[in-house]
Amino acid sequence: MTLKLGVIGIGAIGKDHIKRIHHKLSRASIVAVSDVNREQTDAFLSQECISAMYFENGIDLIQSKDVDAILVTSWGPTHEEFVLAAVEAGKFVFCEKPLAVTAEGCRQIVDAEIKAGKRLVQVGFMRRFDRGYRQLRNVISEQEMGLPLILNCAHRAPAAPGFFGDMAISDSLVHEFDVLRWLLQDDYVSAQVIQPRGTRLCDEGLQDPHVILLRTRDGILINIESFVNCQYGYDIQCNIICESGTVSLPEPSSLQRRHNARLSTEIIVDWQERFVDAFDVELQEWIDATLAGEMNGPSAWDGYVVAVTADVCLKAKHSGAIEAIDIPEKPTFYQ
Known part of the structure; x- marks a missing residue:
């Protein structure tokens, strides 16, 4: 089984994660992306020989029936909205730090996940x-x-x-x-x-x-x-x-x-070179756990x-x- 991933935010870390998932890791494929700059996103995907749907906004990507799980690698102040939307949609979500830019925002995600009744959120603490x-x-x-x-x-x-x-x-x-x-x-x-x-x-x-x-x-x-x-x-x-x-x-x-x-x-x-292996292990373990319906990494509570x-x-x-x-x-x- 292959995990169909949607990535929100195609900046430096988003590009790195897409490249490692597409070229190095197993059991996952990039099927959808969303970023404010479509021209740069299209050029990057073409360069990496990746065919993926483009969404004008992250919420539409999250709600797509063609996307199994979400990677949030966008600008920090947007993380809370996208993670909450993923939880509401019942989809597993990997969010780069910060989980939210305030402790109150992190706590809202914790409360939403508890209300959903299932651990869905992992935070990108790669160390x-x-x-x-x-x-x-x-x-x-x-x-x-x-x-x-x-x-x-x-x-x-x-x-x-x-x-x-x-x-x-x-x-x-x-x-x-x-x-x-x-x-x-x-x-x-x-x-x-x-x-x-x-x-x-x-x-x-x-x-x-x-x-x-x-x-x-x-x-x-x-x-x-x-x-x-x-x-x-x-x-x-x-x-x-x-x-x-x-x-x-x-x-x-x-x-x-x-x-x-x-x-x-x-x-x-x-810093990316220092922890390149950790990033690889982090995302592969997340992919494997998600396919098994589990969440074992740094939690929303840890982010809070x-x-x-x-x-x-x-x-x-x-x-x-x-x-x-x-x-x-x-x-x-x-x-």
């Missing part, structure tokens, strides 16, 4: 599908080094063109907020944001870097360095200190060179919790205080 992060989770689960006590993490990017205001937290760190609570199977209870001396190498009005301190219900302390204009490369770090040992996220595979009296390895500069966490971190940044993170009890529906 859960990265081999290194899955290895870390296995080590924590097995407790061979005892309980985790402290996490030291870094989220560094060479440059953040177009970033302004609080986007370093609201747009980038959401992946950290999701994958760390998934690793620990624990929720956050407080946040503090410290603003060190800012780099001169970023757009005016953007604070960079940040240091975020999170504490979990079990008392684990998490330190995240966010530096989105580090210049040298895309560098994701996670070091976990346990009771009787430490474990770190493995470095991406890279050739080691001995040349001109130097020993060196290359550093990835593109991340939005609440980001909101509190922004509050802590501007207040300078340690702010409480009040996450409601997870509904039985998502257990």
Whole structure:
């Protein structure tokens, strides 16, 4: 059986997902697309030798009887409307982050899904599908080094063109907020944001870097360095200190060179290259689960919790205080 997919939003990530589904993955085909720019969309589909129906708006695509499931890769503020429409239509939907641009919007999706009585929504937190992060989770689960006590993490990017205001937290760190609570199977209870001396190498009005301190219900302390204009490369770090040992996220595979009296390895500069395998695994697992009538990945509830966490971190940044993170009890529906 082949899953007939409709894609809403044919920007950079939408194009990447379409190409991987069409050329690399199995058991799914792109049968419909919707984007505000038809000319560019038609040119892209022709280039990739893909024949798909074009819809002027995403709602019509969602309601089409020829579409089994939906990928939402459009502009963030449109996600809530399209995901709610997919849930109302009873169709499985994969939504790139953010699930919605506000915690209230995410909660509306949670409530709509619970009312529908079936899990239909998966959020595109791809780090859960990265081999290194899955290895870390296995080590924590097995407790061979005892309980985790402290996490030291870094989220560094060479440059953040177009970033302004609080986007370093609201747009980038959401992946950290999701994958760390998934690793620990624990929720956050407080946040503090410290603003060190800012780099001169970023757009005016953007604070960079940040240091975020999170504490979990079990008392684990998490330190995240966010530096989105580090210049040298895309560098994701996670070091976990346990009771009787430490474990770190493995470095991406890279050739080691001995040349001109130097020993060196290359550093990835593109986030898509860093997580290309994770994207492949993420979408293939989603396709397989959808065909089986299941939903096993990051849920609408996870999207809501991340939005609440980001909101509190922004509050802590501007207040300078340690702010409480009040996450409601997870509904039985998502257990």
